Amino acid sequence: MGRRRDDAVAAIRSRIRRVTSGPDGVLAGAGEYEAATLADVAYADADDLEAAYLLGAWHWWRFHLLPEPDQDADGRAAVAWFTRVFPSRPDLVPVSLHSLVARIAEPRGRDAAGWNAEAARLMADPEAGANPDVIDRAVRLLEAVLADTTPEQLDMAARLSNLAGALLVRFECEGRLVDQEG
Numbered sequence: 327m328g329r330r331r332d333d334a335v336a337a338i339r340s341r342i343r344r345v346t347s348g349p350d351g352v353l354a355g356a357g358e359y360e361a362a363t364l365a366d367v368a369y370a371d372a373d374d375l376e377a378a379y380l381l382g383a384w385h386w387w388r389f390h391l392l393p394e395p396d397q398d399a400d401g402r403a404a405v406a407w408f409t410r411v412f413p414s415r416p417d418l419v420p421v422s423l424h425s426l427v428a429r430i431a432e433p434r435g436r437d438a439a440g441w442n443a444e445a446a447r448l449m450a451d452p453e454a455g456a457n458p459d460v461i462d463r464a465v466r467l468l469e470a471v472l473a474d475t476t477p478e479q480l481d482m483a484a485r486l487s488n489l490a491g492a493l494l495v496r497f498e499c500e501g502r503l504v505d506q507e508g
Contacts, residue, residue: 331377334364338380342387349391352384361385368407375411379418382407386420405430413444416454425459433467438474441467442485449492461496468492 337360344351351357361384368377385404389397405426408419412427413434419427428448435441445467454460468489475485 331367334360334367335377335380338364338384342383345387352387353391375414378407378410382411416448416451421453424454424457428459428463438471442471442488458499461492461499464492465496
């Protein structure tokens with residue numbers, strides 16, 4: 327699987343790089359075969375963020391370069407692949423997709439520590455941390471963190487502080503009075 331993956335990654339990366347010279351890179355028929363090969367590999371490994379990013383970017387370029395009646399499938403595919411990338415690397419997802427992807431992506435972590443780390447990444451990213459939907463996602467993650475944290479845990483204060491910070495940012499962005507209530 328390693329060589330097959332590496333070849334597909336190199337092929338799709340090359341096609342994306344060639345977009346600046348013209349649409350052939352992502353619109354050529356051979357690219358569809360290479361993307362399908364990479365998708366097979368990526369489906370088998372949900373942690374392969376590089377493959378998911380490249381597939382998201384490939385479909386995103388196609389979405390923008392294809393005539394309007396032919397865009398839908400690539401737009402949906404780009405969103406689907408970027409939902410895998412966003413929780414770990416929001417900086418790699420087009421800013422115009424942040425709101426949609428923030429609402430539908432599964433959390434990256436499987437426990438309070440993972441959710442806390444994801445929320446911290448989202449709030450630290452300047453583009454993502456300024457988006458109300460992304461901030462809402464971070465708040466939901468941090469609320470789940472607290473629900474999974476007992477008062478005896480040593481990091482309870484830090485986790486409360488993280489949620490308070492996210493609520494403050496959301497209040498500053500949206501003016502939700504509920505965010506200021508204790």
